[in-house]
Amino acid sequence: MPVFQIHHITKYEYDRPVKESINEIKIYPYPCNEQEVLVHEIVITDSPEVNTYYDYWGNKAGVFNNLAAHQSLVIESKLVVRTTASSQLKINFHSGFDQLKTEVNEDIYLVELSTVKQIEHQQAIQDIAAGLLQHPQQTVAAIAEKCCEYIFKNFKYIKGITTIETTVDEILGHRSGVCQDFAHLMLQILRTLQIPCRYVSGYICPNKNGMRGEGATHAWVEVYVPQFGWAGIDPTNNVWVTNQHVKLSVGRDFNDCTPVKGVFTGISKQHLTAFVSIGYEDGTVFEELNDVSTPRTPNEEKALYDTDYGTQGVQQQQ
Known part of the structure; x- marks a missing residue:
């Protein structure tokens, strides 16, 4: 059961x-x-009171405000976490779509997460989904695994060509992107097959074993497997999720899991930096610093930001 020290500023x-x-x-x-969670401390500029709650998806969220004028805002998270999952996930590869239908019909939560959002190029998604169904009796887990492999082999991992607002239609055109893009694409394909699935935001901590997305916020998918439950699968790395992923939040898509978002009053250009350090039990430390600027909006007194940091956002600007 590995222990990770994650410092995120x-x-x-x-x-x-x-x-x-x-x-x-x-x-x-x-x-x-x-x-x-062994230790978790959050430090914010001017030490505002943080009101916490659990949202519809079961995520713990915090809300705070800084009313006084300021020119910087720092949110620092110091986390020590032990992942208790096995390094070899024992997924149920026997349950098929008949069992899935039975379980979905009894749970409105699963119904919502299996409802597909219609997009302009939905026919392209239908074609991909049809290609995964070569054998009518394939199980849900097997289909998820094939979908993950398809994305990994047919879409290139390239930073800087997409943003947090990139749509699935655009990803299909690029045939490339980063972890957030691959997660959204996989959600669209699986939901087209009426398989409940959800977006996951977190960290990947592989200690330099070649997996992509290390050292920054990461995104993957959880698929609902009948008679098993939620199983994480990472299309960026073509692996089932075991004890090298640390989960922060889940939801329908990125918008339900945004690590930091808010509004402020003023006309200002903001500059965002995100530092992530992941420490391993063998003493290895992986550090990464990313930065991104956002333009001033001179005609709008109310400026909004909805910014993810790390692999899903900042690295795309590099």
Whole structure:
């Protein structure tokens, strides 16, 4: 059961004072049996009171505000977490779609997560989905595994060509992207097959074993396997999720899992930097610093930001 020390600093700097900054954070580890929080401390500029709650998806979220004028906002998370899942996930590869239908019909939550969003190029998604169904009796887990492999082999991992607002239609055109893009694509394919699945935001901690996305916020998918439950699968690395992933939040898509978002009053250009350090039990430390600037909106007094940091956002700007 590995233990990871994760230090995550998100820093906003403004070229002129802003005020009335109201923010929501989802940087708390997701409550589940696969991980155990040993220490977690969050430090925020000016030490505002953080009101926490659990959202519809079971994520722990915090809300705080900085009303006074300020030119910087720093959110620092210091986490020590033990992942308790096995390094070899024992997934049920026997349950098929008949069993899935029975379980989905009894759970409105699963119905919602199996409802596909119609997009412009849905026919292309239908074609991909049809290619995965070569044998009518394939199990749900087998289909998820084939979908993961298809994305890994047919879409290139390239930073900088997509943003947090990139759509599935655009990903199909690029045939490339990063972890957030691959997660959204996989969700679209699986939901087209009426398989419940959800977006996951977190960290990947592989200690330099060649997996992509190390050292920054990462994204993957959880698929609902009948008579088993939720199983994580990572299309960026073509692996089932075991004890090298740390989960922060889940939802329908990225918008339900945004680590930091909020609004402020003022006309300012903001500069965002995100530092992530992951320490391993053998003493190895992986560090990464990313930065991104956002343009001033001179005709709007109310400036909004909805910014992910790490692999899903900042690295795309590099």
